[in-house]
Amino acid sequence: AQTVTQSQPEMSVQEAETVTLSCTYDTSENNYYLFWYKQPPSRQMILVIRQEAYKQQNATENRFSVNFQKAAKSFSLKISDSQLGDTAMYFCALDTSYGKLTFGQGTILTVHP
Amino acid sequence: EAQVTQNPRYLITVTGKKLTVTCSQNMNHEYMSWYRQDPGLGLRQIYYSMNVEVTDKGDVPEGYKVSRKEKRNFPLILESPSPNQTSLYFCASSLSGEIPEAFFGQGTRLTVV
Numbered sequence: 001a002q003t004v005t006q007s008q009p010e011m012s013v014q015e016a017e018t019v020t021l022s023c024t025y026d027t028s029e030n031n032y033y034l035f036w037y038k039q040p041p042s043r044q045m046i047l048v049i050r051q052e053a054y055k056q057q058n059a060t061e062n063r064f065s066v067n068f069q070k071a072a073k074s075f076s077l078k079i080s081d082s083q084l085g086d087t088a089m090y091f092c093a094l095d096t097s098y099g100k101l102t103f104g105q106g107t108i109l110t111v112h113p
Numbered sequence: 114e115a116q117v118t119q120n121p122r123y124l125i126t127v128t129g130k131k132l133t134v135t136c137s138q139n140m141n142h143e144y145m146s147w148y149r150q151d152p153g154l155g156l157r158q159i160y161y162s163m164n165v166e167v168t169d170k171g172d173v174p175e176g177y178k179v180s181r182k183e184k185r186n187f188p189l190i191l192e193s194p195s196p197n198q199t200s201l202y203f204c205a206s207s208l209s210g211e212i213p214e215a216f217f218g219q220g221t222r223l224t225v226v
Contacts, residue, residue, distance in 0.1 A: 004155075006155075009153075043201065043219070044219060098143075099145070099207040100161055101146070101158065101215060103155035103157070104155050105153055105154060
């Protein structure tokens, strides 16, 4: 069975600052994918960034980057230059079989002006 | 426009009254799933479908039914809803390929009284 743990229920950051959200996971699979999803108050699920486990290079999408530590089974999300529009719930998710996602509990991020 | 469409978006019903939440995708995706989102628990998979007429239980299947008679549709059926099924429900679809990115519907807020 797969598990994903987000140990930070809530985080806050000042606008323009940097924040890191933590995620750890457990799986016995060797091939898998990791994702960060953003859920704003509209409740829409928006893909932020994704990482293939077989790639050692950390994924980057504009202001969003990950620190993927495969041996430690850690997958943190760094948001640089935080913006008010980044305020949302963030979910870490693990995919070991196409479309069968295991999610963490979520982290509520608030960006303050 | 590529999308996953769920209906209804909001539903209040009474205990025991059968209901169906519809889900349709226009991307010709093989994989479709249903998730429920509860505070502090993240999203948990209810059922999963790999293709037409092929379904599998997820982590929390009790009290739910699904069917996949057409590739584009994957309805979620609650034959006898109970208050503990009050939740936010998401349908998602994904395509087999290099990266199994999931596309989510808008969500259905269900309240069972």
